Amino acid sequence: MATAEYDDVRIDDVQELEREIASQRDANVPIEMETRDISVWFAKRKVLEGVSIAFPKQSVTALIGPSGCGKSTFIRTLNRLHELIPGAALAGEVLYEGSDIYAPEVDPVHIRLKIGMVFQKPNPFPSMTIRGNVLSGLKLSGMKRSNHDDIVEQTLTSAGLWNEVKDRLNAAAGDLSGGQQQRLVIARALAVNPHVLLMDEPCSALDPGSTLKIEETIRELSKEITIIIVTHNMQQAVRVADNTAFFLATDGNPGHVVEQGPTTEIFGNPRDQRTLDYVNGRFG
Amino acid sequence: MSTTQVFDESRVASLAEQRPQAPWGTRTASFRTIVILAVFIPAAIVTGLWWYTDIAKPVLMVAGYLPLQLAAAIVAAVALRGKKSAFDAVIIVLAIGATVFSLVVLVSVLWSIVTKGLEAMSTAFLFQNNEYISPSTPLGYGGVGHAVVGTVVIVGISALIAVPLGVMTAIYITEVRGRAVPYVRFFVQAMSGVPSVVAGLFILTVLILSGALNQSAFAAGLAYAILMLPTVARTAEEVLRLVPEELRTGALALGSTRAKTVLRVVVPAAKTGIITAAILGVARVVGETAPLLLTALKNDKTVLNPFAEPISALPTYIFDNVAQPYPDAVIRAWGAALTLMIIVAILFTLTRLFSSRGPSK
Numbered sequence: 001m002a003t004a005e006y007d008d009v010r011i012d013d014v015q016e017l018e019r020e021i022a023s024q025r026d027a028n029v030p031i032e033m034e035t036r037d038i039s040v041w042f043a044k045r046k047v048l049e050g051v052s053i054a055f056p057k058q059s060v061t062a063l064i065g066p067s068g069c070g071k072s073t074f075i076r077t078l079n080r081l082h083e084l085i086p087g088a089a090l091a092g093e094v095l096y097e098g099s100d101i102y103a104p105e106v107d108p109v110h111i112r113l114k115i116g117m118v119f120q121k122p123n124p125f126p127s128m129t130i131r132g133n134v135l136s137g138l139k140l141s142g143m144k145r146s147n148h149d150d151i152v153e154q155t156l157t158s159a160g161l162w163n164e165v166k167d168r169l170n171a172a173a174g175d176l177s178g179g180q181q182q183r184l185v186i187a188r189a190l191a192v193n194p195h196v197l198l199m200d201e202p203c204s205a206l207d208p209g210s211t212l213k214i215e216e217t218i219r220e221l222s223k224e225i226t227i228i229i230v231t232h233n234m235q236q237a238v239r240v241a242d243n244t245a246f247f248l249a250t251d252g253n254p255g256h257v258v259e260q261g262p263t264t265e266i267f268g269n270p271r272d273q274r275t276l277d278y279v280n281g282r283f284g
Numbered sequence: 285m286s287t288t289q290v291f292d293e294s295r296v297a298s299l300a301e302q303r304p305q306a307p308w309g310t311r312t313a314s315f316r317t318i319v320i321l322a323v324f325i326p327a328a329i330v331t332g333l334w335w336y337t338d339i340a341k342p343v344l345m346v347a348g349y350l351p352l353q354l355a356a357a358i359v360a361a362v363a364l365r366g367k368k369s370a371f372d373a374v375i376i377v378l379a380i381g382a383t384v385f386s387l388v389v390l391v392s393v394l395w396s397i398v399t400k401g402l403e404a405m406s407t408a409f410l411f412q413n414n415e416y417i418s419p420s421t422p423l424g425y426g427g428v429g430h431a432v433v434g435t436v437v438i439v440g441i442s443a444l445i446a447v448p449l450g451v452m453t454a455i456y457i458t459e460v461r462g463r464a465v466p467y468v469r470f471f472v473q474a475m476s477g478v479p480s481v482v483a484g485l486f487i488l489t490v491l492i493l494s495g496a497l498n499q500s501a502f503a504a505g506l507a508y509a510i511l512m513l514p515t516v517a518r519t520a521e522e523v524l525r526l527v528p529e530e531l532r533t534g535a536l537a538l539g540s541t542r543a544k545t546v547l548r549v550v551v552p553a554a555k556t557g558i559i560t561a562a563i564l565g566v567a568r569v570v571g572e573t574a575p576l577l578l579t580a581l582k583n584d585k586t587v588l589n590p591f592a593e594p595i596s597a598l599p600t601y602i603f604d605n606v607a608q609p610y611p612d613a614v615i616r617a618w619g620a621a622l623t624l625m626i627i628v629a630i631l632f633t634l635t636r637l638f639s640s641r642g643p644s645k
Contacts, residue, residue, distance in 0.1 A: 140549070
């Protein structure tokens with residue numbers, strides 16, 4: 001059994017290895033985003049503690065872990081959506097291109113424009129057409145981009161939806177199926193040219209076919225942009241992610257990152273017993 | 285299933301023969317008999333009492349027919365489905381009874397307005413005003429044209445003021461979410477209990493007696509706006525609250541400012557509901573009489589200038605005519621009531637038509 005040999009691994013060794021991995025990564029790929037000791041509170045309850053993750057440029061990072069461990073909360077700190085919740089608090093730093101997005105002079109609107117997001121539940125704007133939804137980011141952010149037709153075609157193609165909707169771009173967005181709506185909101189997020197795309201369980205409400213399409217889209221997009229994806233589906237993490245971070249919260253304690261590193265290591269050769277148990281489906 | 289089974293393609297032809305049926309709708313003969321008996325026996329008894337006794341008709345229906353029908357339904361339910369369904373029968377009979385009762389009340393009000401109102405109705409009645417007409421003038425001369433114009437002008441002014449204010453208040457409560465929200469909500473709720481005559485008195489003492497305004501359409505519109513505002517604000521608040529939070533975060537995640545999120549995403553998503561809020565606001569005030577008596581008085585001429593002089597509206601026209609000792613004047617009041625109802629009906633239909641249009645243009 002592989003489990004036995006990791007029982008003896010000491011925490012120091014793990015941390016040393018992590019540093020090693022991180023330094024290798026630093027040497028090869030520039031870092032697009034990085035969190036330093038992020039801790040999060042809702043009112044007085046601390047839900048997340050000391051999360052430090054680096055997201056290399058043009059990579060896909062999966063955040064995995066059981067429900068309630070703070071993955072979704074964490075991802076919402078990365079584009080400053082967390083602060084919209086009454087009673088929210090935060091400590092630590094989130095660096096985007098080397099500077100803290102929570103610095104007092106930073107306008108969250110600019111941050112959200114660079115760091116797009118796709119949510120768990122498809123949320124197309126019901127009052128707009130399919131085309132209107134794709135272009136809504138431009139209108140809402142006041143961004144000027146010419147040739148709207150090209151943007152619509154390009155982003156819908158990247159999101160794998162163009163062929164299904166090209167003949168009915170002026171139909172109501174609400175007429176699309178759930179999977180199509182999710183790909184529509186991905187296209188909408190891409191239309192404002194984000195550098196980072198956050199995805200909070202984008203496939204949790206979708207059938208296997210739509211999931212596969214979105215995973216292809218993610219692989220394709222990662223050639224251009226940095227993607228951070230929360231997922232409950234471990235096969236999905238293996239299929240799409242270069243790196244994986246495993247979150248865990250136990251017995252009402254705040255969640256933290258138990259282990260992080262290249263996806264192949266986390267799934268094939270985890271250093272922590274709890275990671276091993278989780279990726280093998282023994283809890284969670 | 286211990287072995288794998290595969291669909292037998294040769295059955296397609298025979299399956300094509302299948303016809304849609306509703307097996308749950310098929311009833312046995314005894315079931316039908318019992319249901320028919322449970323409906324007809326009480327009805328027959330009550331019909332007999334209706335014709336051959338002197339029991340007052342409403343008393344007969346409430347104290348005779350309802351208990352009889354309840355008992356028959358319970359007996360039938362127990363006979364058909366056992367003791368447990370007796371309660372079902374009671375609820376169903378009471379629900380149908382309550383619905384029929386309210387429909388009877390509404391339809392009889394409607395019926396008396398339509399039958400009596402139609403006696404007055406003519407093109408002259410709809411389009412002429414009340415100049416040179418006395419209460420004893422026969423029908424066929426004079427009409428409610430001036431009052432229709434008055435109602436439209438006064439309600440229009442109040443809607444222009446109250447709808448934007450009410451929607452903005454709702455936006456403050458649900459979207460801005462400032463510190464004063466609990467107080468604003470409490471105040472709006474308290475305002476919806478203001479009696480209409482108080483709104484009229486307020487405008488009279490503060491704006492008219494002080495000399496700032498004449499008794500006019502504008503003054504009346506302000507009084508109506510006071511009454512309309514809480515209805516619009518509370519209904520708009522309810523519909524804005526129904527807009528899913530995901531749409532707001534979705535817009536913000538696209539780099540939208542809060543103002544654009546509200547104006548381009550939240551309000552359009554709640555468009556139908558906001559139009560409904562405006563209609564309910566108009567419906568709240570359109571028949572109010574007391575504020576008009578204090579702020580608009582009456583006028584037999586057609587008045588278009590909302591600031592210049594007193595003005596009549598349909599409620600005040602009804603109020604003036606219904607108290608006259610001349611039968612034709614009373615008929616005119618019924619005609620005005622019918623006109624008011626038609627105006628409200630047209631308004632409701634129009635807004636339904638506009639609000640049912642989807643996003644595609």
